[in-house]
Amino acid sequence: MTILKTAYRDVPSTADAPTPVVLVHAFPVDHRVWDDCAAAICRLSDEQGLKPFGVYALEMPGAGHCPIPDAEQTGPTAADGAYPEAMDRMAESFVEALKATGYDKAVWVGISMGGYLTLAVHRLHPEAVAGVVLCDTKSEGDGPQARANRLRIAAECEEHDTVAPVMHFAEPQPGDSAFKRSPAFVDLFTRWIGEQDPKGVAWRQRMAAGRPDETPQLAGITVPAGLVSGTLDPSSAPDRMRVMAERMTGTDAAFTVVEDAGHFTCVEKPDVVAQAIIDVQRRA
DSSP, X not given: OOOOEEEEEOOOOOTTOOOOEEEEOOTTSOGGGGHHHHHHHXXXXXXXXXXXXXXXXXXXXXXXXXXXOOHHHHOOOXXXXXXXXXXXXXXXXXXXXXXXXXXXXXXXXXETHHHHHHHHXXXXXGGGEEEEEEESOOSSOOOHHHHHHHHHHHHHHHHHTOOGGGGGGGSOOTTOOXXXXXXHHHHHHHHHHHTSOHHHHHHHHHHHHTOOOOXXXXXXXXXXXXXXEETTOSSSOHHHHHHHHHHOTTSOEEEEEEXXXXXXXXXXXXXXXXXXXXXXXXXX
Protein backbone atom coordinates (compact mmCIF):
# COMPACT_ATOMS: atom_id res chain seq x y z
CA MET A 1 0.00 0.00 0.00
CA THR A 2 1.12 3.55 -0.69
CA ILE A 3 1.33 5.66 2.48
CA LEU A 4 1.78 9.41 2.08
CA LYS A 5 3.84 11.34 4.61
CA THR A 6 3.53 14.91 5.85
CA ALA A 7 6.60 16.23 7.66
CA TYR A 8 5.61 18.93 10.14
CA ARG A 9 9.19 18.92 11.42
CA ASP A 10 11.74 16.83 9.55
CA VAL A 11 14.75 15.82 11.62
CA PRO A 12 17.42 13.62 10.00
CA SER A 13 17.88 10.21 11.59
CA THR A 14 21.33 10.60 13.10
CA ALA A 15 22.79 8.54 15.93
CA ASP A 16 21.81 11.15 18.52
CA ALA A 17 18.45 12.17 17.01
CA PRO A 18 15.55 12.05 19.48
CA THR A 19 12.69 9.63 18.92
CA PRO A 20 10.25 11.01 16.35
CA VAL A 21 6.48 11.26 16.69
CA VAL A 22 4.17 9.69 14.10
CA LEU A 23 0.61 11.03 14.00
CA VAL A 24 -2.24 8.92 12.61
CA HIS A 25 -5.52 10.62 11.77
CA ALA A 26 -9.19 9.89 12.39
CA PHE A 27 -12.05 8.87 10.10
CA PRO A 28 -13.57 10.23 7.87
CA VAL A 29 -10.92 12.90 7.34
CA ASP A 30 -7.18 12.93 6.71
CA HIS A 31 -3.88 14.05 8.24
CA ARG A 32 -5.04 17.68 8.41
CA VAL A 33 -6.77 16.99 11.73
CA TRP A 34 -3.22 17.14 13.13
CA ASP A 35 -2.20 20.49 11.58
CA ASP A 36 -2.77 22.70 14.63
CA CYS A 37 -1.70 20.06 17.14
CA ALA A 38 1.52 19.32 15.24
CA ALA A 39 2.35 23.03 15.19
CA ALA A 40 1.71 23.10 18.94
CA ILE A 41 3.99 20.09 19.48
CA CYS A 42 6.82 21.89 17.72
CA ARG A 43 6.18 25.20 19.48
CA LEU A 44 5.72 23.83 23.00
CA SER A 45 8.66 21.43 22.80
CA ASP A 46 10.87 24.31 21.65
CA GLU A 47 9.62 26.50 24.50
CA GLN A 48 10.43 23.71 26.95
CA GLY A 49 13.98 23.45 25.66
CA LEU A 50 13.68 19.97 24.18
CA LYS A 51 15.99 18.89 21.41
CA PRO A 52 13.99 19.04 18.16
CA PHE A 53 12.45 15.71 17.21
CA GLY A 54 10.74 14.70 13.99
CA VAL A 55 6.98 15.15 13.75
CA TYR A 56 5.35 13.26 10.91
CA ALA A 57 1.79 12.41 9.89
CA LEU A 58 1.09 9.31 7.82
CA GLU A 59 -2.00 9.16 5.61
CA MET A 60 -4.29 6.15 5.62
CA PRO A 61 -4.95 4.63 2.19
CA GLY A 62 -8.04 6.16 0.66
CA ALA A 63 -7.75 9.32 2.76
CA GLY A 64 -6.90 12.69 1.26
CA HIS A 65 -4.72 12.11 -1.79
CA CYS A 66 -3.51 8.67 -0.66
CA PRO A 67 -4.33 5.98 -3.25
CA ILE A 68 -6.99 3.39 -2.51
CA PRO A 69 -5.45 -0.09 -2.31
CA ASP A 70 -6.37 -2.56 -5.02
CA ALA A 71 -7.83 -5.99 -4.30
CA GLU A 72 -4.43 -7.67 -4.12
CA GLN A 73 -3.13 -5.13 -1.61
CA THR A 74 -6.33 -5.22 0.44
CA GLY A 75 -6.54 -8.99 0.76
CA PRO A 76 -9.62 -11.16 1.07
CA THR A 77 -13.16 -9.89 1.45
CA ALA A 78 -15.45 -11.43 4.06
CA ALA A 79 -18.93 -12.63 3.14
CA ASP A 80 -20.44 -9.41 4.48
CA GLY A 81 -18.00 -7.16 2.60
CA ALA A 82 -15.51 -6.40 5.38
CA TYR A 83 -11.75 -6.61 4.81
CA PRO A 84 -10.35 -8.94 7.52
CA GLU A 85 -6.66 -8.51 6.62
CA ALA A 86 -6.61 -4.87 5.53
CA MET A 87 -5.80 -3.40 8.95
CA ASP A 88 -2.75 -5.60 9.38
CA ARG A 89 -1.59 -4.98 5.83
CA MET A 90 -1.97 -1.25 6.37
CA ALA A 91 -0.01 -1.46 9.63
CA GLU A 92 2.83 -3.22 7.81
CA SER A 93 2.85 -0.43 5.24
CA PHE A 94 2.93 2.21 7.98
CA VAL A 95 6.00 0.61 9.54
CA GLU A 96 7.68 0.61 6.14
CA ALA A 97 6.79 4.29 5.78
CA LEU A 98 8.44 4.98 9.13
CA LYS A 99 11.58 3.17 8.02
CA ALA A 100 11.62 5.28 4.86
CA THR A 101 12.18 8.33 7.08
CA GLY A 102 15.37 6.67 8.37
CA TYR A 103 13.96 5.77 11.80
CA ASP A 104 13.37 2.27 13.16
CA LYS A 105 10.96 3.29 15.91
CA ALA A 106 8.73 6.17 16.93
CA VAL A 107 6.15 7.37 19.40
CA TRP A 108 2.93 6.40 17.61
CA VAL A 109 -0.05 8.67 18.20
CA GLY A 110 -3.47 7.68 16.93
CA ILE A 111 -6.82 9.40 17.23
CA SER A 112 -10.03 7.38 16.81
CA MET A 113 -9.46 5.07 13.81
CA GLY A 114 -5.82 6.10 14.01
CA GLY A 115 -5.79 4.52 17.46
CA TYR A 116 -6.87 1.21 15.94
CA LEU A 117 -3.91 1.45 13.57
CA THR A 118 -1.51 2.35 16.39
CA LEU A 119 -2.53 -0.75 18.35
CA ALA A 120 -2.14 -2.90 15.24
CA VAL A 121 1.38 -1.56 14.71
CA HIS A 122 2.26 -2.41 18.31
CA ARG A 123 0.85 -5.93 17.99
CA LEU A 124 2.70 -6.67 14.75
CA HIS A 125 5.90 -4.67 15.26
CA PRO A 126 6.50 -3.80 18.92
CA GLU A 127 10.15 -3.21 18.03
CA ALA A 128 9.02 -0.18 15.99
CA VAL A 129 7.17 1.37 18.92
CA ALA A 130 9.00 3.59 21.42
CA GLY A 131 5.78 4.94 22.92
CA VAL A 132 2.05 5.12 22.28
CA VAL A 133 -0.56 7.83 22.70
CA LEU A 134 -4.18 6.80 22.18
CA CYS A 135 -6.68 9.62 21.67
CA ASP A 136 -10.47 9.28 21.63
CA THR A 137 -10.34 5.61 20.67
CA LYS A 138 -11.02 2.07 21.83
CA SER A 139 -9.32 -1.32 21.66
CA GLU A 140 -12.36 -3.50 20.96
CA GLY A 141 -13.35 -4.63 17.50
CA ASP A 142 -16.77 -3.78 16.14
CA GLY A 143 -19.79 -5.59 17.51
CA PRO A 144 -22.33 -6.97 15.01
CA GLN A 145 -24.42 -3.78 14.89
CA ALA A 146 -21.45 -1.41 14.52
CA ARG A 147 -19.90 -3.63 11.87
CA ALA A 148 -23.13 -3.77 9.88
CA ASN A 149 -23.49 0.00 10.11
CA ARG A 150 -19.96 0.56 8.78
CA LEU A 151 -20.65 -1.73 5.85
CA ARG A 152 -23.98 -0.02 5.13
CA ILE A 153 -22.19 3.34 5.00
CA ALA A 154 -19.49 1.88 2.76
CA ALA A 155 -22.08 0.56 0.33
CA GLU A 156 -23.93 3.89 0.20
CA CYS A 157 -20.72 5.81 -0.47
CA GLU A 158 -19.75 3.41 -3.27
CA GLU A 159 -23.16 3.05 -4.89
CA HIS A 160 -24.03 6.74 -4.90
CA ASP A 161 -20.50 8.18 -5.16
CA THR A 162 -21.12 10.43 -2.16
CA VAL A 163 -19.71 11.25 1.26
CA ALA A 164 -23.15 12.27 2.53
CA PRO A 165 -23.41 9.23 4.85
CA VAL A 166 -20.48 10.54 6.92
CA MET A 167 -21.24 14.26 6.71
CA HIS A 168 -22.89 14.05 10.15
CA PHE A 169 -19.37 14.28 11.60
CA ALA A 170 -19.48 17.96 10.60
CA GLU A 171 -22.90 18.59 12.14
CA PRO A 172 -23.14 19.85 15.74
CA GLN A 173 -24.99 17.55 18.12
CA PRO A 174 -26.61 18.24 21.50
CA GLY A 175 -23.96 18.26 24.19
CA ASP A 176 -21.08 19.00 21.82
CA SER A 177 -18.13 21.18 22.79
CA ALA A 178 -18.14 24.92 22.21
CA PHE A 179 -15.77 24.49 19.29
CA LYS A 180 -17.82 21.73 17.65
CA ARG A 181 -20.87 24.01 17.84
CA SER A 182 -19.00 26.86 16.17
CA PRO A 183 -19.27 27.87 12.50
CA ALA A 184 -15.49 27.45 12.26
CA PHE A 185 -15.74 23.74 13.08
CA VAL A 186 -18.70 23.16 10.78
CA ASP A 187 -16.99 24.92 7.88
CA LEU A 188 -13.68 23.12 8.47
CA PHE A 189 -15.06 19.59 8.74
CA THR A 190 -17.58 20.13 5.94
CA ARG A 191 -14.68 21.08 3.68
CA TRP A 192 -12.39 18.27 4.83
CA ILE A 193 -15.05 15.59 4.49
CA GLY A 194 -16.26 17.00 1.18
CA GLU A 195 -12.74 16.65 -0.21
CA GLN A 196 -12.58 12.91 0.53
CA ASP A 197 -13.03 10.28 -2.18
CA PRO A 198 -16.24 8.35 -1.46
CA LYS A 199 -14.52 5.12 -2.48
CA GLY A 200 -11.71 5.90 -0.06
CA VAL A 201 -14.23 6.47 2.72
CA ALA A 202 -15.79 3.11 1.87
CA TRP A 203 -12.43 1.33 1.88
CA ARG A 204 -11.62 2.64 5.35
CA GLN A 205 -15.01 1.55 6.65
CA ARG A 206 -14.60 -1.97 5.26
CA MET A 207 -11.07 -2.11 6.68
CA ALA A 208 -12.21 -1.00 10.14
CA ALA A 209 -15.17 -3.38 10.11
CA GLY A 210 -12.80 -6.29 9.60
CA ARG A 211 -10.22 -5.30 12.20
CA PRO A 212 -9.46 -7.60 15.16
CA ASP A 213 -10.08 -6.96 18.84
CA GLU A 214 -6.86 -5.43 20.20
CA THR A 215 -7.88 -5.61 23.87
CA PRO A 216 -5.82 -8.75 24.67
CA GLN A 217 -2.56 -6.96 23.82
CA LEU A 218 -3.07 -3.95 26.09
CA ALA A 219 -1.34 -5.66 29.02
CA GLY A 220 1.66 -6.30 26.79
CA ILE A 221 2.38 -2.62 26.15
CA THR A 222 5.51 -1.84 28.14
CA VAL A 223 6.66 1.37 26.44
CA PRO A 224 5.72 4.83 27.74
CA ALA A 225 2.05 5.43 27.06
CA GLY A 226 -0.61 8.10 27.28
CA LEU A 227 -4.35 8.21 26.78
CA VAL A 228 -6.34 11.32 25.87
CA SER A 229 -10.10 11.62 26.21
CA GLY A 230 -12.53 14.48 25.74
CA THR A 231 -15.17 14.87 28.42
CA LEU A 232 -17.88 15.27 25.76
CA ASP A 233 -16.83 12.37 23.53
CA PRO A 234 -19.95 10.25 22.96
CA SER A 235 -18.01 7.08 22.08
CA SER A 236 -14.67 7.33 23.94
CA ALA A 237 -15.44 9.34 27.06
CA PRO A 238 -13.05 9.24 30.03
CA ASP A 239 -14.98 6.53 31.89
CA ARG A 240 -14.61 4.21 28.89
CA MET A 241 -10.99 5.03 28.16
CA ARG A 242 -10.00 4.61 31.81
CA VAL A 243 -10.88 0.94 31.39
CA MET A 244 -8.25 0.77 28.64
CA ALA A 245 -5.71 2.47 30.89
CA GLU A 246 -6.41 -0.01 33.68
CA ARG A 247 -5.77 -2.90 31.29
CA MET A 248 -2.36 -1.47 30.34
CA THR A 249 -0.71 -3.12 33.34
CA GLY A 250 2.75 -3.29 31.77
CA THR A 251 3.30 0.47 31.66
CA ASP A 252 2.56 3.66 33.54
CA ALA A 253 -0.11 5.10 31.26
CA ALA A 254 -0.67 8.82 31.73
CA PHE A 255 -4.31 9.85 31.39
CA THR A 256 -5.28 13.28 30.08
CA VAL A 257 -8.87 14.43 30.41
CA VAL A 258 -9.66 17.24 27.97
CA GLU A 259 -12.43 19.51 29.20
CA ASP A 260 -15.05 20.82 26.76
CA ALA A 261 -13.84 18.54 23.96
CA GLY A 262 -15.50 15.76 22.02
CA HIS A 263 -14.21 13.09 19.65
CA PHE A 264 -11.60 15.22 17.85
CA THR A 265 -9.53 16.52 20.76
CA CYS A 266 -6.47 17.27 18.62
CA VAL A 267 -8.57 19.76 16.63
CA GLU A 268 -10.68 21.06 19.51
CA LYS A 269 -7.88 21.52 22.08
CA PRO A 270 -4.59 21.18 20.17
CA ASP A 271 -2.31 22.56 22.88
CA VAL A 272 -3.61 20.18 25.56
CA VAL A 273 -3.18 17.16 23.30
CA ALA A 274 0.22 18.38 22.14
CA GLN A 275 1.46 18.53 25.72
CA ALA A 276 0.24 14.99 26.40
CA ILE A 277 2.19 13.81 23.35
CA ILE A 278 5.31 15.72 24.37
CA ASP A 279 5.17 14.16 27.83
CA VAL A 280 5.23 10.66 26.34
CA GLN A 281 7.93 11.55 23.80
CA ARG A 282 10.05 12.87 26.66
CA ARG A 283 9.82 9.46 28.36
CA ALA A 284 10.44 7.42 25.20
